[in-house]
Each structure stands twice: as C-alpha cells, then as structure tokens.
Amino acid sequence: MLDETREALLSDAAGLPAGPCAKCEREVLAYLLPDDGAERYACVHCDGPVRRVYLVGEGELDDLGYAVSDPLRPQGGCATGCAAGGCGVKRPG
Numbered sequence: 001m002l003d004e005t006r007e008a009l010l011s012d013a014a015g016l017p018a019g020p021c022a023k024c025e026r027e028v029l030a031y032l033l034p035d036d037g038a039e040r041y042a043c044v045h046c047d048g049p050v051r052r053v054y055l056v057g058e059g060e061l062d063d064l065g066y067a068v069s070d071p072l073r074p075q076g077g078c079a080t081g082c083a084a085g086g087c088g089v090k091r092p093g
C-alpha cells in the first residue's frame, strides 16, 4: 500500500516529518496516520497527536535529540541498504 504523501515526506530530499508532542514535551519525529482524508500525524514514541508538522533534514535530527539514522528505516539488516559497511553477519566460508 503506497502512500504518495508518505513517500514524499520520507524521501531524502524532503527530510522527515517532525513536530511538538504535548505528551513527550519535546520535538519528536512524527508519522502520517493511515487515515484517509485529513493529514494527521502521530508521535513515533507515544502515538499522540502532533500538530504543526514540519520537515527536518538528517542534519537537523541532532538538534531534536535523534541519531542520524532513520527510525522508520529497518536497521541492522543485510538485505538492503547496508551502507554503514559494518555488515559482517554472514560471511562465505
């Protein structure tokens, strides 16, 4: 199920959606709720509603207290995008 808006938001060029979460009392990364109609975002930590969503680049994630890695992206796997170069889980021989 492809959501064009989500795809656009998560593209490298656009950055990641983020906004203030009332519950967490900080700026958090947000994800688009799979709710057709109005665009509504929820906190990735507590699933609470996030208003005033804006896009942040990877370089700005530090300011929000996040690591550079994308939390929405599968991590630690070797199947795709092993860009870190530290993938030594499966070695031939």
Ligand SMILES: [Zn+2]
Pocket (backbone or CB within 6 Å): 021, 022, 023, 024, 025, 028, 043, 044, 045, 046, 047, 048
């Ligand atoms: Zn939250």
